Amino acid sequence: MDIDQFLELAKARRSIRLFKPDPIPEGYVEKILEAARWAMSGANGQPWEFIVVRDEETKTKLAAARHEAQKMTIALEGIRVPEMRQPRYRKMEQMMPKAILGNAPVIIVVCGDPRTAQATVLSRLCDRRWVIDENMANTTQIIHLAAAACGLGSQWVTINALAEELLKPILGVPPGIRIFSMVPIGYPAHRPKSPYRRDLEEIVHEGKYDMSKYRSHEQVQDYIRKLRGETKRAYPLK
Numbered sequence: 742m743d744i745d746q747f748l749e750l751a752k753a754r755r756s757i758r759l760f761k762p763d764p765i766p767e768g769y770v771e772k773i774l775e776a777a778r779w780a781m782s783g784a785n786g787q788p789w790e791f792i793v794v795r796d797e798e799t800k801t802k803l804a805a806a807r808h809e810a811q812k813m814t815i816a817l818e819g820i821r822v823p824e825m826r827q828p829r830y831r832k833m834e835q836m837m838p839k840a841i842l843g844n845a846p847v848i849i850v851v852c853g854d855p856r857t858a859q860a861t862v863l864s865r866l867c868d869r870r871w872v873i874d875e876n877m878a879n880t881t882q883i884i885h886l887a888a889a890a891c892g893l894g895s896q897w898v899t900i901n902a903l904a905e906e907l908l909k910p911i912l913g914v915p916p917g918i919r920i921f922s923m924v925p926i927g928y929p930a931h932r933p934k935s936p937y938r939r940d941l942e943e944i945v946h947e948g949k950y951d952m953s954k955y956r957s958h959e960q961v962q963d964y965i966r967k968l969r970g971e972t973k974r975a976y977p978l979k
Contacts, residue, residue, distance in 0.1 A: 750886060750889055750890055751886070752935075753889050754885055754886060754888075754889040754895075755889075755894060755929070755932070755933050755936075756895070756896050756897065756933070757843065757894025757895060757896055757925075757927075757929045757930075757931075757933070758843045758896055759843045759844070759929070759930040759931055760843045760844055760845045760846065760894065760925065760926075760927035760928060760929060760930050761927060761928040761929070761930045762844070762846065763846070763927070763928045764846055765846055765847055765893065765926065765927060765928075769891050769893070770793055770847055770849070770926075772887065772891070773849070773884055773887040773888055773891065773926070774791055774793075774849070774884075776883050776884075776886075776887040777789065777791070777880045777881075777883045777884045777887065778880070779883070780876070780879040780880035780882075780883050781876070781879045782857075782860075782876040782879065782880075783858070783860065783861035783875070783876060784860040784861035785860065786857035786858065786859075786860035786861060786876065787857065787876075788853040788854045788855070788857040788858070788873050788876050788877065789851060789852070789853055789876070789877060789880045790852045790853070790854065790918070791849055791850065791851060791852070792849070792850035792852060792912055792914075793847060793848075793849055793850075794847065794848040794849075794850060794912075795846070795847055799911065799912075800842065800845075800848055802911045803842065803848060803850075803908060803911060803912075803923065804842045806904065806907035806908050806911060807842070807898065807900075807904050807907075807908070807923070809903075809907060810901060810903040810904035810907055811904075842896075842898070842923070842925045843896060843925050843927070843930075844927075845896075845925030845926055845927045846926075846927045847925070847926050847927065848923055848924065848925050848926075849884060849923070849924040849925075849926065850908075850912060850920060850922075850923050850924075851877060851880065851881050851884070851920070851921045851922045851923070851924065852914060852918050852919060852920050852921065853873050853876070853877045853918070853919045853921050854873075854917070854918055854919075855873050855917070855919060856917065857873070857876075858873055873919065873921075874921065877919075877921040877922070878921075881897060881921065881922050881924065884924050884926075885897065885924065888924075888926045892928070893926050893927060893928060893929075894926065894927060894928065894929035895924050895925065895926045896924065896925050897922060897924065898922055898923040898924065898925065899922055900920045900921060900922055900923060904920075905919065905920045908920055936971075937967075937968065937971040
């Protein structure tokens with residue numbers, strides 16, 4: 742793969758929240774996870790472990806647990822002025838719990854072992870949780886790119902502390918292991934429009950920070966309002 746092919750792959754990746762019922766071909770999940778295990782980690786600590794969920798009953802329980810945890814997010818979004826709210830949360834309370842995970846045929850639950858932070862000196866200088874989160878984000882990103890390379894869609898489902906507490910008993914995850922994210926994967930039931938991206942010239946600084954590109958607080962607020970407008974109809978809510 743050359744750089745142009747990689748750019749096409751990066752641009753083709755989409756966050757998919759509705760999937761077709763079509764099964765994922767045999768071997769695809771294994772190849773995605775084989776790619777994921779080659780992610781970067783501090784001092785090669787490799788904290789990641791993956792739970793592959795295919796059982797319908799378990800998927801329904803996971804979706805219901807996350808839906809319960811999302812109520813806090815919905816409440817927090819409700820405090821913001823309407824144009825600053827994330828569109829999908831405006832109707833989240835009307836969605837069936839399973840729809841949150843898009844009826845995906847497979848869900849990859851990305852777990853991490855915080856004890857592996859001992860592999861790097863950063864665990865003495867930084868919060869150990871931060872060190873593990875950085876590593877886990879690396880492997881989750883590769884899962885998304887590998888899924889896109891397979892022609893599949895995926896979604897990054899962040900797991901907060903409340904969601905983790907509800908999910909662990911369902912999956913039998915021991916107390917010392919963290920659940921970092923869930924990644925539903927499958928064939929997309931819809932194709933979101935190409936997402937907005939800032940121009941490269943806006944975000945690249947040569948040699949040192951170019952203060953002419955520094956955005957005021959008001960400009961960042963305007964930028965977020967623009968994002969909300971751009972993503973309003975990026976994908977169906979039901």
